[in-house]
Each structure stands twice: as structure tokens, then as C-alpha cells.
Amino acid sequence: MPGMPDPAAKIKQFGPTVGRLVGLLTPHRGTVWVILALGVISVALSVTVPLLLGEATDVIFNGVIERFEGVPGGGVEFGALGTVLAWALGMYLASALFGVVQGRLVNRVVQPVMYRMRSDVEDKLHRLPLRHTDNQPRGDLLSRVTNDIDNVSTALQQTISQLLTSILTVVGVLVMMLMISPLLTLIAVLALPLSGVAAAVFGGKAQKRHSAQWRHTGLLNAHVEESLSGHQIVRVYGRQAEAVDEFRLRNEEVYKATLGAQVLSGLIMPAIQAVSNLGYVVLAVLGGLRIASGTMSLGDVQAFIQYSRQFTQPLTQMAGMAGVIQSGVASAERVFELLDAEEQEPDPANVVPPAPVRRGRVEFERVSFSYDPDQPLIENLSLVAEPGQTVAIVGPTGAGKTTLVNLIMRFYEPESGRITLDGVDITTMRRADLRAQTGMVLQDTWLFGSTIRDNIAYGRPNATYAEIEAAARATCVDRFVRTLPHGYDTVLTEDNTAISAGEKQLLTIARAFLANPALLILDEATSSVDTRTEALVRKATEALRASRTSFLIAHRLSTIRDADLILVMENGRIVEQGTHQALLSRRGAYHRLYSTQFTAPVS
Known part of the structure; x- marks a missing residue:
């Protein structure tokens, strides 16, 4: 798919992405330091326990030996044994308590960070130019906003808690092992390079699969998303099988990538565990020999072996988390790519608010624009729409009709030239001020899950019920709303089965009319309306045209006969302009378009 990154690509910037994730924790650095302190205390307590258990073993072992050798008063000192075990139990409980508190604090850090990231992504989406969203599959955008952020949350949660604890445990255990036997510690540490090689080999391959x-x-x-939004079209053209095949193909790709990532990530822990078990056997043999030679006590060997297991366990956990970290970083990079995407040009500073009296004169002055630099679309276009005029724009598909509207609304910026509204360059205006003066009705209707009254009032939330109903009457909405069981309080669901496609279009027209804009843009707004309703809507708009400038984009030429000015566009240029009768008399491009729609002789 054009514009999409290579699915097989690795994480582009692992280090900078991790650093940026860590930077998100900066506002919570105080809590992070508390988490670190709790982790240190918890680990310190837990790594001390094996040493105490080693002392308990020595108490029991020495007591048994004394009893066996018949030493007077010899035997197990249960008082001393109980004291040692009580300290061990207390340290275990205290360590667990500090761990629970640490876990709760981690949640208090991660969730606000995720909340802020979601908010940043939402704000970013509103600052992106239309060009970005047009070139990006919506399903991929949704995946970045939902799946990827959730995956980052999981990775941060486990990294801050488990990874921190694992690192501290490794350090603490290593110190205790050195205190008991530097020689055995050296042997235990020699196994680490083998574990590192295993983790590096499998982790590197897993990184590519997770991405x-x-x-x-x-x-x-x-x-x-495309299949569901176009479900009816898929069924009408009998393309269910192709849609299912496409889904299976995409699902198979996800399955293979996920399976490969999980298998490779899953191999890291068994490989390290095998190295750990081998080291455990070597330490047990050497420890036994040192006990036999009298250079170490049984309790020290027991404590050291227990430490060796604790030493490899966090390493194994860190290796097991490698997949989670790789997956989380890959998701974070996708989210950061969205956050770093080029934004639309900011509104100019210190803008003077528009005058309350609006005339609605629109002028294009030698405007040039293209979606693709290699394919010019509009070149040196100049036109003037006088206040109150109805300007119709016609032409074949791809001629640039809708592009003119996008430029007026500043969804796209012209490459050269300028567009003025009442003599003011629209690039010097805030987009919100410009669009507040514009009402727009598109060919594709957009209604949200609420009442009909709320959908009409979307263009002017503070409108009264009387104003809403007046706009509905003017746009032929009132007549069908009154037939519904709940009238204006009818709730429109996602499929909107309560009303027809043409009635949906009428609702969007009523919404634009209620906004009372200086400019009115209708982009194929009557394409879903029957002929009788089209005539009623055209009649209802006649009174509105006297006070506002209207742009009508239409393929059905019957809707624009009464336009004050008709622009005929071909290949981004205006090839003809004039009134309906004047253009017909020229027998040019407009005449050809008109003749293709009406078989009756053209007068």
C-alpha cells in the first residue's frame, strides 16, 4: 500500500524511542524516585533472607553433628533457630509489602502518562493537514491510537516494575555472592556471556517480527474498517468472498508475524534457563567439594546456590521481557511517528477578528495547486464570486471542482497565488474564523448517534428549538420528521434505518442552513435526493442566496440552471463561464455536458 512503511522493517531508532519514553516520566520523577527507593528496600530485604536461611541451616547441621558426636549439651539450639527464622519471615513479608506499594505507585505513574499520550494523539489528529489523513488508511490510524498505545502501556507497566526489580536483584545478589565466595561468584558470572549471546540472537530476530x-x-x-463501512456495497456487488479472502490474507500476515515474534521471544527464556541449569550443577559439585574440604560451611553453600538461582532468575525475567519491550518500543515508534507528522501551518498570531458585517465576496488570484507535484491540477486560476451570487461549478470527474472548495476552506493551501474573502487574504485569518463563516454540505452524509434535533443543531449548538424547526421547515426536513414516532427526539443509530439516504442528506443541509454562514458550499448535496425533493430544496434555498455567496458543485445540471454564474472546469482550468442560457448558446463544453444528460433537443 503506497505511503505505508515496509512491514518487515526493523525499529528505526530503538535508543531514541526508549529515551523519549523515559522522558514522558519526567513530570512524575518524584514518584519514580520513591518507586526506586521502595525497589531498593524490597530487594535488599529479599536478598538478605537466603543468608539468614543459611545460618538456620548451619544451626541445624551443627546441632545434629554435635548430637551425633556426643558433645555435652550439644544439639539444635531451637531458640536461636526460631530467632533466625522469625527474621527471615519478617523480611519476606516486609519485602512483599514494599513490592505491593511499589506496584500501586507504578500504576499512578503509567496511567497518567498514557492519558496524556492519548490526549496528545487526539490533539495531533486535529492539527494534521487533510493531506495526511487522506493518504493514511483509517484503520492504521485507529490501530496507532488504540492498539499501539495500549501496547506501550503494557510495556511501560512491566518495564518499570519487573525490569527495575530484576536489575536491583541482580546487583544485590551479586554483592551477597561476592561476600560468600569470590571464586564461586566468578564461575557463576562466567555463564552470563552465554546467556547474553542467546538473548541477543533470539531478541534481535524477535525485534523485526514484533515491528x-x-x-x-x-x-x-x-x-x-473499509469492509464494515462499505458493507452494503460489498454485498451488492457480491464481493463477500474477495473481502473474506483479503481478510484471511491480512490475518495470515498478522498470524505469521505474531507467531514468529512469540516463538522467538519464547526461545530466549529456555535458552537462558538451560545455561542457568548447567551453572547450577557446576556450583553444586564445587560447593560439595568445598564443604568436604572444610573451606565453606553447608549453610554458606546452600545460601550461595540459592543466590545463584536468584541471580539467573531476574536475568531470565529480563530476557522474557525482551519481547514485551521490543513490541512496546515498536508501538511507541509508530505513535511517535504520528505525533511527529508534519502539521498544518499554524494560524497567524495577533489576528484581527472578522467584522460582524460579512459580505461574502470570494476571489481567486492566479491560484495554483496540485496534490502531486508531478501532476499539476490547478494552474493560475482566477475567478470572482460576488456577494450573494450563486456560483455553480461543473465539469468531468477529476477536473478540480472539489479542490476549489478545499482551498476555500483551507483544507489545503495553494502553492501560489492567493484567495481573499471580502478582500482579506484567507491565509491571514484563523481557520476557525474562516470556517465559522462557511456552511458546507458534502455528498457523503455524516450523522452521529443522537437525536435529529441535536444533529441539526450541530452547526449552531446554542440555537433554540424554534430556530432548529424553522431551519428544518426551510429545507423540507420538518415534513418527514413529523411522521416519525418521536419527531425531533428520534435517536439516530449507527445504521440510521429510521430515515432514508435522501432524508439524511436533507438533515445535513438543514444543519448548514441553521449555522447561517456567509458562504454556503454544496458539494453534490442533492445527489441522494429524489427529483421532487430536489425541487423543494432548490426553492427553499432561493431566499437564502440573496444574503450569502453560494458555491454549488454538481453533476446533475438540472440543479444549477438558476445559478448566477456557472464555471465549467476541465483539467484544473476554467474553460467556460456564464449563465445557463449563455453557455448553451455557445455550444461548447457546457453544451456537451448538458446534452449527455438530456435527450430532448437543446434550445
């Missing part, structure tokens, strides 16, 4: 996993997940989501 592919989340990218393929985005592609799968994009396909599912």
Missing part, C-alpha cells in the same frame, strides 16, 4: 506484527495489525484494521 512487523504491529504494522500488519494496522493493515488488517484498515481492511476491516
Whole structure:
């Protein structure tokens, strides 16, 4: 898919991405230091316990030996044994308590960070230019906002708690092992390079698969979103089998990438565990020999072997978390790519608010624009729409009709030239001020899950019920709303089965009319309306045209006969302009378009 990253690509910047994730924790550095302190205390207590248990073993072992040798008063000193075991139990409980508190604090750090990241992504989406969202599959965007952020949350949660504890445990255990026997410690540490090699080999391969996993997940989501949004079209054209095959293909890619990532990540821990078990056998043999030679006590050997298990266990945990970390970093990089995407040009500072009296004169002055630099679309276009005029724009598909509207609304910026509204360059205006003066109705209707009244009032939330109903009457909405069981309080669901496609379009027209804009843009707004309703809507808009400038983009030329000015566009240029009758009399491009729609003789 054009514009999508290579699914097989590795994480581009592992170190900087991790550093950026750590930077998100800066506002909570005080809590992070508390978490670190609790981790140190918890680990210190837990690593001290094996030493105490070694002392308990020596108390029992020495007591048994004394009893066996018949030493007077010899035997196990249960008082001393009880004291040692009580200290061990207390340290275990205290360590667990500090661990619980640490876990709760980790939640208090991670969740606000995720909350802020979601908010940043939401704000970013509103600052992105339309060009970005047009070129990006919606399913992939949704995957970045939902799946990837959730995956980052999981990775941070486990990293801050488990990884921190594991690192501290390794350090603490290593210190205790050196205190008992530097020689045996050296032997235990020699196993680490083998574990590191295993982790590096499998972890490096897993990193590539995890990156592919989340990218393929985005592609799968994009396909599912397209299939669901176009479900009726898929069924009408009998393309269910192709849609299922495409889903299976995408699902197979996700399955293979996920399976490969999980298998490789899963191999890290067994490989390290095998090295650990081998080291355990060597230490047990050497420890036994040192006991036999009298250079170490049984309790010291027991404590050291227990430490050796504690030493490899956190390493194994860190290796097991390698997959989680790789997956989380891959997701974080996708989220940061979205956050770092180029934004639309900011509004100019110190903008003077628009005058309350709006005329609505729109002028294009030698405007040039193209979506693709290699394919010019609009070149040196100049036109003027006088206040109150109805300007119709017609032409074949791809001529640049909708592009003109996108430029007026500043969804895209012209490459050269300028567009003025009442003599003011629109690039010197805030987008919110510009769009507040514009009402727009698109060919594709957009209604949200609420009442009909709320959907109409979306363009002007503070409108009264009387104003909403007046706009509905003016746009032929009132007549069908009154037939519904709940009238204006009818709740529209996602499929909107309560009303027809044409009635949905009328609701969007009523919404634009209620906003009372200086400019009115209708982009194929009557395409879903029947002929009788089209005539009623055209009649209802006649009174509105006297006070506002209107742009009508239409393929059905019957809707623009009464326009004050008709622009005929071909290949981004205005090839003809004039009134309906004037253009017909020229027998040029407009005449050809008109003739293809009406078989009756053209007068």
C-alpha cells in the first residue's frame, strides 16, 4: 500500500524511542524516585533472607553433628533457630509489602502518562493537514491510537516494575555472592556471556517480527474498517468472498508475524534457563567439594546456590521481557511517528477578528495547486464570486471542482497565488474564523448517534428549538420528521434505518442552513435526493442566496440552471463561464455536458 512503511522493517531508532519514553516520566520523577527507593528496600530485604536461611541451616547441621558426636549439651539450639527464622519471615513479608506499594505507585505513574499520550494523539489528529489523513488508511490510524498505545502501556507497566526489580536483584545478589565466595561468584558470572549471546540472537530476530506484527495489525484494521463501512456495497456487488479472502490474507500476515515474534521471544527464556541449569550443577559439585574440604560451611553453600538461582532468575525475567519491550518500543515508534507528522501551518498570531458585517465576496488570484507535484491540477486560476451570487461549478470527474472548495476552506493551501474573502487574504485569518463563516454540505452524509434535533443543531449548538424547526421547515426536513414516532427526539443509530439516504442528506443541509454562514458550499448535496425533493430544496434555498455567496458543485445540471454564474472546469482550468442560457448558446463544453444528460433537443 503506497505511503505505508515496509512491514518487515526493523525499529528505526530503538535508543531514541526508549529515551523519549523515559522522558514522558519526567513530570512524575518524584514518584519514580520513591518507586526506586521502595525497589531498593524490597530487594535488599529479599536478598538478605537466603543468608539468614543459611545460618538456620548451619544451626541445624551443627546441632545434629554435635548430637551425633556426643558433645555435652550439644544439639539444635531451637531458640536461636526460631530467632533466625522469625527474621527471615519478617523480611519476606516486609519485602512483599514494599513490592505491593511499589506496584500501586507504578500504576499512578503509567496511567497518567498514557492519558496524556492519548490526549496528545487526539490533539495531533486535529492539527494534521487533510493531506495526511487522506493518504493514511483509517484503520492504521485507529490501530496507532488504540492498539499501539495500549501496547506501550503494557510495556511501560512491566518495564518499570519487573525490569527495575530484576536489575536491583541482580546487583544485590551479586554483592551477597561476592561476600560468600569470590571464586564461586566468578564461575557463576562466567555463564552470563552465554546467556547474553542467546538473548541477543533470539531478541534481535524477535525485534523485526514484533515491528512487523504491529504494522500488519494496522493493515488488517484498515481492511476491516473499509469492509464494515462499505458493507452494503460489498454485498451488492457480491464481493463477500474477495473481502473474506483479503481478510484471511491480512490475518495470515498478522498470524505469521505474531507467531514468529512469540516463538522467538519464547526461545530466549529456555535458552537462558538451560545455561542457568548447567551453572547450577557446576556450583553444586564445587560447593560439595568445598564443604568436604572444610573451606565453606553447608549453610554458606546452600545460601550461595540459592543466590545463584536468584541471580539467573531476574536475568531470565529480563530476557522474557525482551519481547514485551521490543513490541512496546515498536508501538511507541509508530505513535511517535504520528505525533511527529508534519502539521498544518499554524494560524497567524495577533489576528484581527472578522467584522460582524460579512459580505461574502470570494476571489481567486492566479491560484495554483496540485496534490502531486508531478501532476499539476490547478494552474493560475482566477475567478470572482460576488456577494450573494450563486456560483455553480461543473465539469468531468477529476477536473478540480472539489479542490476549489478545499482551498476555500483551507483544507489545503495553494502553492501560489492567493484567495481573499471580502478582500482579506484567507491565509491571514484563523481557520476557525474562516470556517465559522462557511456552511458546507458534502455528498457523503455524516450523522452521529443522537437525536435529529441535536444533529441539526450541530452547526449552531446554542440555537433554540424554534430556530432548529424553522431551519428544518426551510429545507423540507420538518415534513418527514413529523411522521416519525418521536419527531425531533428520534435517536439516530449507527445504521440510521429510521430515515432514508435522501432524508439524511436533507438533515445535513438543514444543519448548514441553521449555522447561517456567509458562504454556503454544496458539494453534490442533492445527489441522494429524489427529483421532487430536489425541487423543494432548490426553492427553499432561493431566499437564502440573496444574503450569502453560494458555491454549488454538481453533476446533475438540472440543479444549477438558476445559478448566477456557472464555471465549467476541465483539467484544473476554467474553460467556460456564464449563465445557463449563455453557455448553451455557445455550444461548447457546457453544451456537451448538458446534452449527455438530456435527450430532448437543446434550445
